[in-house]
Structures are given as structure tokens and as C-alpha cells.
Amino acid sequence: MRGERSVARLFAEEPLSWGLRGDPYLWRAMAAHLAHTPWPATAQQLEALIVEAFEQLTGSAWSSAGHFFVEAFAHGGMSSGGISMVFWHEHGLPLLRARWAQA
Template sequence: MRDVRTIDQLFEPQPVSWGLRGDPYLWLAMAAQLAATPWPGSQQQLDAVLAEAFEQLTSRPLDTQGHFFVESFAHGGMSSGGISPSFWRERGLPLLRQRWSEA
């Protein structure tokens, strides 16, 4: 177990279901990007860090309406690389917030 908590610890385990096929790859990329990011002191700080990571990795803000494609998360298949912002807003981020509040 680590002595210093970092945000990437919130990403384990992965969700059971996803929005689109690119979302699991974005999940892993966010965890990797946030591996050195210190544990936030508030939910507002957590939300800001997660929103910034989402935008850096997808080039789109979290409040984007409708799904979109990100080439780096395309790994084959018809909907490969598809990102669902609604999954992140409605399921992914609430899960991470819950894990943060319970830690």
C-alpha cells in the first residue's frame, strides 16, 4: 500500500459497464495521467482535476453534448474510439466522487 494517496487510486476497480467502446481506454488514460496527482482536499478540487484531465485527453470539454470520436482510443470495431460524455457525467464521475468520499 502506498503512503501517499493519489487520484489514480480512485480508478480501481473499473466500472462494469461503459457508455461507448472508447470510454474504458479513456478511463485507463485518465488513471495514468493522474498517477502523480495528490489526493484533493475537496470534491470541488476533484471535479476540477477530473474535468481538466478529460479535456486534455479528448480535446473536448466534459459538458460536450453528444458522443464523439477520439483516434487514440480507437482499437478496432464499429464504435471504437467513441467517447460518451453523458456516461462520464452520469456514471463515471459520480462513481469516482463516491470512492473519494468513502476513502
């Protein structure tokens, strides 16, 4: 991951599995949103950037529990537009932190 040093680089490879059907659309939206964001110096700065982008793009608090619906990420299907907080708390953010630490 050396070379390109924007936060969006952490999103280049998508996870193998998701929580709900809106999660991959949010993942891609976060990558675009953070495309010109400079590389953070600390893991805490990275987490703050991720949380801020998440809240701006979903209109929901990072501290939300369970799941919620975001119209912008609804593209058809039963759980379309659904955002899983379990995915983001237990898989998404830890994956991004691990990629940052390895870069």
C-alpha cells in the same frame, strides 16, 4: 482505499459497464495521467482535476453533449474510439466522487 493517496487510486476498479468502446481506454488513460496527482482536499477539487484531465486527453470540452470520437482510443470495432458524455456525466464522475468520499 487508504494508503495510496493519488487520484489514480480512484480508477483502480473499472466500472462494470461503459457508454461506448472508447470509454474504458479513456478511463485507463486518466488513471495514468493522474498517477502522481496528490489527493484533493474537496470534492470540488477532485471534479476540477477529473474535468481537466478529461479535456486534455480527449481535446473536447467537458460540457460536450452526446458522444464524440478520439483517435487515440480507437482500437477496432464499430463504436471504437467513441466517448459517451452520458457515461462520464451520469456514471463515471459520480462513481469517482463516491469513491473519493468513501476513502
